[in-house]
Amino acid sequence: MAAIHQAVSRRASFLVCRLHSTYVRKMRYLNELKEDDSLCRQAQTAGTFCLFHNLSPFLQKVGKKYLVPQISAAEMKRILEIFKETEQWIEKSVLIGCSDEHTPHFALELGALEKSVIESELKGSFTDLRKALFVVDEKDSPLLASAQALLRWHASHQYCSKSGQPTQKNVAGSKRVCHASGVIYYPQMSPVVVTLVSDGSRCLLARQPSFPQGMYSALSGFCDMGENVEETVRREVAEEVGLEVESLQYSASQHWPFPSSCLMIACHALVRPQQAEISMNSLELEEARWFGLEEIVECLKRAPGSSKQENGSFLPWFPPKQAIAHQLICEWVKQQTSQPA
């Protein structure tokens, strides 16, 4: 009997192993590339490249779709030859992932080369990231966002802040080292909380002065040094709309490249209905108000973008579905509609 049990459990762990092996092997391989410069240099010759020009990604339009082309190392070499550059240029690239078959993917900044030449050779165009994120396939947006963030980080960390000496990236681009002072720099993100405040039957949305006309979103703010997520949520809600959070619940997180590499941490926060009078901080916000379920549902049907009314006002609309605030609003609607009346 024990032997059968052992056989069953061996079979079960074998299955689990098989289920996870592609992912685990992929992560282990990427980690090796980050740690081993010569292995990574070798991988670059067999890898594919996602191109950027002054941090704008290269896209190709095929029919109505925008694709993020993966340029082969051979094709990269051909392009570099046009500019009389050697293939050592490829070492400027940073590792951004790999396929299930372990073809490594890199991102490469080509800002020093003539943009129009690359565009006509590769039949596509370098597109502003803010636009690119909303036109490419959903699976490609996070890749573009993190690739650009990593390239941006390298561009702005060329020198050591302790000794002022130049820093050098490892081949994968997972860190920079100052050989003069021995300091190692790792790419960083700033944590930001995005909070959807509810009083049980309504939710609170606000406008920052920089928002496009008519757009309302959840409250957001950077974590202060030493704060945990709960403390940031409570402080931001108090600061921005003068309400005290009773309870909060984490929802999800997302990397966001603007203004410069943030980790967006999305939460739902509940305030007491009796205390739900907003006292808005006009230094941070232009408007903050409660929305009922019906109005929220109407706004969600509206396509993102300003639409001016005859009286000069704008109909409210919410960030597009790629933004985590949109997800919070949809979750709130789901929660409201699944509650017994």
Ligand SMILES: [Zn+2]
């Ligand atoms: Zn240094």
